[in-house]
Every structure is written in structure tokens, then in C-alpha cells.
Amino acid sequence: MEKALKKYSPLFVIPTFAAFVIGFIIPFAEGLYLSFCQFTTVKNAKWVGIANYQRAFADESFTNALGFTVSYAVVSIVVINVIALGLALLLTRKLKGTNIFRTIFFMPNLIGGIVLGYIWQILINCVLSIVGEPLLALNETAGYWGLIILTAWQQIGYMMIIYIAGLQNVPGELLEAAEIDGANAITTLLKVKIPMIMSSITICVFLTLTNSFKLFDQNLALTAGDPKHMTEMLALNIYNTFYARAGAQWKGLGQAKAVIFCILVIAISMIQLKATRSKEVQQ
């Protein structure tokens, strides 16, 4: 069969691969190369060595964005996963109206980041002005928590669905056995349910982690980095370096930042996957 299939390789592989070359491989390779150059278009690139990287690390706005992204990511991962798991536990208790709740909690997930950002900007600004606090454009703390609330609102439903699927796969006998042994609800949760849904946890943590690091649309629409770039996350910082600054000196810097960002995201995902996978129960 392999042989027959091989003959058909142009048909099966080439279309996707060609698009992949255009949409990923060429831009990625060029991007890597350009991070060592000064340029305004791909054609006029001039090799400058590691100068862009030195400038990137010296750029305070970039290191600030990194710090902000990390602290945002940590809190949002915890918030989203804890609430999502809690909801999943409740919704597997066969309560009345489970389906309706599930429908409602999942819904915001389908709405795009830009739209979500504006919806919450209007709501948060209104609340802030009623309680007499500075509005989002000036309020770093509100911006930070606003982003967390917004992304939690958006992603909890999604993660909840994954947890529900995981919980439904926990064998009933195990739970019965635990009950007969006299385990209370908390012990059952910690000793039986959580170990059994470790693969769901891996996936959810992985997804929330990469989502947090790559967050862009919501950031742009909700705070746009205000005040003074203090709520600017890495992706937005890179975008602003590229497009909000005029002049040849900025593009190379932006590309170097993007490469650093890329390496960071890859490294984190690898470490995280390894760490959680090792805790999974083989099923």
C-alpha cells in the first residue's frame, strides 16, 4: 500500500506542503535572517549581526512587556483552570439545567478577540467611572485585571468542556470503590479524579499557557498597552515596534524581538508538556 500511495504523493502532499512553504517556511526562514539585518523591506536588508538582539534586551519596553506577560500568564492560567475544573465538577453532578449552563458558559468562546476587547472596555470603563476610579487608559491595575477577567470569561467554557470530557471518562467503579472505602468528596477529588484526568489538565494548561503568551487581539482592543505601555504584552510590543515606529532602525529590532519571543514560547511549551506528561496516569 505504501508503494501505491507514494505514487500519489504529489496529489496528497504537494498542495498542503506548497501552501505551508508559502505560509510558514519561507516567512519563518526570512524572519530569522532579517532579525540580523537592518531593513525596511525584504529587498533592502543589510546585515548587522547581533546588534538587534542587543538592542532588544536593552529595550525597557520589551523587558516590561515580558514581565507583564509572565505575571498575566501565571494568574490567568490558575484562574481559568481552577474555575473551569470547578464548573466541570458541578456540571457532572447531574444537576438540573446542566445543558443550559454548559451552553451559556461556552458561548463567549466563539466571539473574536477584538469584539470581546471592546465589549469589556465599555463595561469596565463604565464600572470604573461609577466607582470613581481612573479609567482603563490610565489604570494599570484595572487593565491587568481586566485582561484576566476578559480572557477568563472567554476561555473558561472551552476548558470546562475538556474537563467534562475527562471526568466522564473516569471509570464509575473507581468512584464507587472510593465511596465504599469511606473517602469524602475532597479525598475522592484529589486522590481519584484529578490523577485520572491528568491528560485533560495537561491539555488545558498547555492551551491556556500558549494562549496567554500569544494574546494580541484582546490586548489591542482592551487597553492597547495604555497607560504608557504598562499593559503591553509581548505580541503587542512586537507589533508596535514594527508598525507604530517609523524608520529603518525599528524593523530589525522588532524582528529580533519576535525571534526571542518565538524561542521563549517554544521552550515554555516543551518544558510544560514534559512536566505534566510525566505526571499522567497511563490509561
Added chain:
Amino acid sequence: MKKENKALDMMWTVILTIASVLYMYPIVMIFFNSLKEETSISTNSAVQLPTAETFAGLENYLNAINSKGFLQSLGYSIVITVTSVIAILLLCSMCSWYITRVKGIVSSGLYFLFAFSMVVPFQMVMFTLSQTADQLKLNTPWNIWIIYLGFGAGLAVFMFAGFMKSIPLEVEEASMIDGCNPLQTYFLIVMPMLKPTMVSVGILEAMWVWNDYLLPTLVLDIKKYKTIPMLIQYFRGSYGRVEMGPMMACIMLTVIPIVITYLLGQKHIIKGVAAGAVKG
């Protein structure tokens, strides 16, 4: 024991009901504001319901639809999403089948590359991708699916391949022995088996493409085309004229079809997401 449980369940149901209402509130709030007159939409009154005085009826909606190119943008968004998702589902599943069935350095190399591309953030290729797309003239709603296919292939191939590894070879081999060529085998045997994965990949990719803002902004020929997210961002921006009324109407007009689609296809969507995640 039983009674206690019932009381507890009751309490949770009440709490969840309140939580659901709060959860829906932001969307409901936008809806009410979209019915207000433009001049009475202001920061500190967003939570107030429209009154007889501020009620504008459907004026904002008509304004958004008539003068702001909403229908055009809706058309472009639909074209882009449908073409991209079809291309991704068809071509990536074919490619994944090849990769999982033909062993060798090429296949594993490709698989690695696809998986790798999944993690790479868009900002890494943002500039160079828009330049490449421009040179190849992939800047219209009719052919931007090639870019989406390329950049979205990672996730799709990863998920399809993950599923295919778990399905037995025998059926396919039997069909080949019966004289089907690989193409026939694929469409008659493999594709039907892939249906659940198709649904989950399709949903994930559709959500991504439909809501994507940055890629079309940088790649599309903005002289002619705006997608819905671009249009909403544009409402915010135009100089001295933040048109809150039409913007909120526009938000509602984008949210409503999503909600309807979701309510209709809820079962598939939720199942798809769960299945996709567990497999991935």
C-alpha cells in the same frame, strides 16, 4: 444523606443560575446600548437601560448596514472562512494520511515541521508573511485561503495524524487489494472515518479564521477589502468620530449569527472541541 445532597444540589443550581446570568450580561449590555441614540451613549451610562428619550430603535443597525460596508465585510468574512476551512479540511487530512501511512524520513520530517509551526507565534512571521503574500498577490478574499492553509496546516495535520494513528490499517489495505487506487480509498474509506475529527478541526479553524484580525489586516488589499474584525476596529479609529452606536450594532450583528450557529450545532461543536482536545 440523600436529603443533604438534594439541598446541596439545589444550592448549586441557584448559584450556577446566577453565574449564568452574570455571564451573559456583557452581551446583553451591548445589545441595550446598541438601541440607544448615538449621543446618549457615554462612559458612565453604559449600564443603564435605554429610556424612552434615548431609545433609537434600529437606527444604529440601519446605519451600520447601509453606510459602513457591513454587508460587504460580512461577505468577505464568509468567503474567507468557508474557503479556508474547506481547503484545510480536505488538503490537510490528505496530507496527514500520507504522512501516517508512508513511513520514512520525509514523513517524519514533515510531521515535525508541522507540529513545530503550531507553536510558533504569528508575530514571528507577521512581516515576512505579509510581504510574501503581497508578492504572490495572495491578497484577496478569494485566494487568501492559501495563506490560511499554510499557516493553519500545523494544527490540522497534528490532529488528523493523531487520530489516524489510532485507526487500523486493515480496512484500507483491503480496499486497495480490491483494486481501489489511493484516491478512491481515501475518499471512500478513510474520509468517512475521519468525520468526528473533521468536525473538531473544522470548528477550531473556523473560529480562528472568522475572528482573526491581524493576518487579514496585514495581508489583504485594504484598498478594497475589510473583514468584520477589521471593520469593527475601524469604527473605533476613525479620527474624531468614534461611532459607538453603529459599532455596537455591528458587534451585535456579528455576535448574533455566531450564537445562532452555535445553538443549532451545539452538540457537534461541544463534542468536537472535547474530542479534538483529548486527541490533541
Added chain:
Amino acid sequence: MKKRLMALALTAAVGATALTGCGSNQTAATTAAPATEAAKTETTVAPATEAAPAADGSVYYLNFKPEQDQQWQDLAKAYTEETGVPVTVVTAASGEYETTLMSEMGKSSAPTLFQVNGPVGLANWTDYCYDLAGTDIYNELTSEGFALKDGDAVKGIAYVVESYGIITNKSLLEKAGYTVEEIDSFEDLKKVAEDITARKDELGFAAFSSAGMDGSSDWRFKTHLANLPIYFEYQADGIGATDAIKGTYLDNYKNIWDLYINNSTCEPADLAAKTGDDSRNEFLAGEAVFFQNGSWEYGNLTGEGKFTDDDLAMIPIYVGVGDEANQGLCTGTENYWCVNAEAEEADIQATLDFMAWCVTSEEGTNAMANEMGFVIPFKNAVESPNLFVKQDVAYTNAGKLPVSWNFPTMPSEEWKNGVGQALTAYAADQTDANWAEVVTAFVEGWATEYALANPQ
């Protein structure tokens, strides 16, 4: 079978939307294609004199002024109807001109006509600017001073001269017991504004419309109002630009800002989210007497159900420096047209022809004066019916000295944003520490941004 029907229906639906989607753009798309091809065969086109302009290029104008978006679209259409040359006008959203220009210039169908705000903006784009020396549009200028030069090369041409100040609702002012003639210094303005605030409940209106610091309106203060301390400092030091501002007149900047925010229609803390629309709407609704803005607002303020010329006046922004009795409006330009030197030759020619047509033809000059309300520095200009423009002329004739526009010398957008942020923060919480932040953003931010924008 059922599935196939579904698929068919879906394809049909897609096809239908596709058709409606492209219908309106078809003309542009079809005419643009042959244009590039033809460009290669016919490289030199005789500079259009009175003859019909070259019909084989096309124009892509990235417009900076959203207030005039519709008028430009109409004018472009009229030009295409008359000459057959396709003109596309795209207007960048507020605060996004640089990002849009940046990403559009990277494309193969880049804008052929774009604009910079002056020497600082030009520094970033000078390589892309076609030398306009000797072109028709350059020869039409009424004064050399409106050309933006880099060495001997003419890189940009100012196409509009504008004025800004404090737009005043005369009827409301009279209701409060004052006239515009009584206000000719900062002290007068302060007295009037504070008196109106004191009697706000009785009068039913406020002194100033909200000084919104939303991105759609903050340029009125971080850029236009900030021009005054810079202008007076340049005057005092006898310079026209600097790499390090001293901030001599920042106290005056504070005074006028205090006046704006504390005598306004809303609480100072709410300004952060107030938009340009909010401010204009308040002024139109008669909720405020004063509205800081420029001659470009004329069209938005007059017309059906709005004000007439008799209701309005524009007075200078007094900040308490210099010879206030002889201070005029802030008049100048930050709008310079540049032609993309990297465009196809035919497109460059088409663009030059379009520019010349705009400022010489009856239709073009009419549209610019009457529709857009511009005063254009070209020989064939039609007199603008814009009240504020007429006032500027009247002030100048009365011997008042216009305040020049120095904000094109501000080091970067980033600097303006820094000042804007600090101003907003100060408005929300008016402490000395917060004002010190404004001073820091103004003075130190200038030096930092200047160094970043001009690497050694």
C-alpha cells in the same frame, strides 16, 4: 445525497455573496490591471500641461484626514469620470496613519500619494519621496515656504493651511453676560470660564466641552495645545527646532489645562474615555460655550439644524505669555503631500496630474474650498467660505500675529503619547506629583525620543 445537496447549496450561497461582494469594486480591479502592464511600455509621459492627463497610471492616495474622507472619495470619483484615471482613496483610522502607511508601503501596490507632518516625519520617509521640484503642483504654490525641502530637493508640498483656537458659541456667551470682544488675555478667559462654572446650574451649560483624552481627541491637547509652550519657548530662544526642550512655559500649559478640565461639562476623571464625538456633540447641543478645535471642524458645526456663522467665533488660545492683545490664531500646516518615488513611473505621473488637477481645476479647487473647507496655498485657490479661515485673515489684517505650528518638530508620536498619558493622569488626580510627570514626559521624553529618532 442529502449531503451533496447541502454542499451544493453552500457553494451557491458562497457564490452569491462573492458576487455581491465584489460588484462594487469591479471597476477598480479591472482598470488597475492593464495599468501596470502599460506602465512598462510607455515610460515617459510628457508633463501634462493643459492636455489630457496620462490615462495609463493610477493613483492610490492614503489620506490622513478622516473628517474629509467622503469629500476625497467624491473628488476622486469625479476625477476618474473626467479622465478615466483610477484614483483610490483610503483613509487611515485615527492614530493609525503611521502603522497603516508602514504596512502599505511594504506592499507592491503601495500608496502613490501619502503625507508627512513636516521635517520630523520626512526624516523617516525621505528615501521614498519623489523630488517635486519643477512639477506643476510645485509651480502652483503661492510661496516657497510651503514646500518641504531636504537639501535642494522638494520632498513635500503643503496642501492645506489651517487654524485652530477656541471655538466659541457666541449666543451662549452672551447669555452668560459676556462677548468675545471682552476676551483678549488668559486672565479674561479664566474670569469668564470660572464665572460660568460658578453659575453652571443656573445657566444650564458649562464653559468648556469635555477635553476628551480618548485616542480620537487627545491630539487636541497633547499636540495642538502643547504647541503653545513650544512656540513661546522657540520665540524666546530665537530657534525653530531643538533636540532638547527646556519647558520654560510649562506653567502656562498647566494653567490652561487646569482651566479646561475644571470648568468642563464632565468630571475631570472621566476625560480619559471621552471621545472627539462626545466633545463635539456637547458643543452642538449647547452644553458648553468653548470648544478647542480647528477650522477643519467648520463643516461639522454648521448646516442643517446646527449653527450658523452668526453663532460662532474662534478666539486665540491665550496662555498668559507674551503680547496677548496681539496674539492671533494658531495657523500653519502639518499636512504635506509626498509622492512615492518607488511607484511605477506612470503611476507617479498620474499622481502628479491628479495633484495638479486638485489645485488648479475648477472642480478640484471648489471641492477643496467649499466641500472640505480648506485654505490651500496655491495660485488658483477659491476663497473658502469657512468662517474660521476668514477670521484668521481678519485677525492677521488687524495686526495680530498668528502663532505658528511647531508640533511638526515634536520628536515622535511616542513623545506625544507620553505627554498625553501624563495629562490624562493629571486630569484624573490633580496633584503636583502628577504634574511633575507631565513635565518629565515633556522635557526628558523629548530628549530621549529625539535621540531614538535620530541615531548617531
